[in-house]
Amino acid sequence: MTTNDAPSLDSAQLLEIFKALGNPVRLQILQWLRDPDGNFWPEQAIVDQNEIGVCVSHIQAKSGLAQSTVSAYMSTLEHAGLVRSTRVGKWTHYKRDEDRIARLVDVLGHAL
Template sequence: MTTHDMPGADDLTALLEPVKALANPVRLQVLQWLRDPEEHFPVEPDITDPRTVGVCVSHIQAKTGLAQSTVSAYMAALERAGLVRSTRVGKWTHYRRDEERIAQFVEELGLGIGQVHLAEPLPR
């Protein structure tokens, strides 16, 4: 591999934040739950739409059974990683997945670690 083939430090940093955020099983589980919020959280259509505004952090906290401060820290890590977006509704914070950024991350991850092409034989 030549130096121009090596990923730059900025490329690696962009990959590391989401990888670190997803290394925690609870954060990964919350991100999975947010993929289909109506199935996993109470729906309050008079207050918010879970698809466009998100799920209230209190519902996430109740489902995880963790302390509110822990859940807030977990959601902040997911938001710093660009995997979720937050919206304030009154005094409550709601979270939803950032599907565009998640798709971008998956693509970057594939390029960053190398995609396996099934038509090519694996190196020995």
């Protein structure tokens, strides 16, 4: 189904990813995370947003949603394997999992 060096995703994993992407706000957040410095405030970041990720509080501020809603959305994206989280002090930062996203694109390209 995929190239020899990229393991395939099973049906359950694909469904989890599609469910995560089925929410327009979660999809928008994933798109924002593609270019952290262009979509968030690098001068306010306490870490390198491209290396470590974007602070959940910055995602919350940009989205205008409650912090608990954003945390739930990010948990869904992380469970689907589309983002990874890193704790820095009391803050959680999120970064896209580009390897997993590339694998998804590869699987879809061969399956559909």
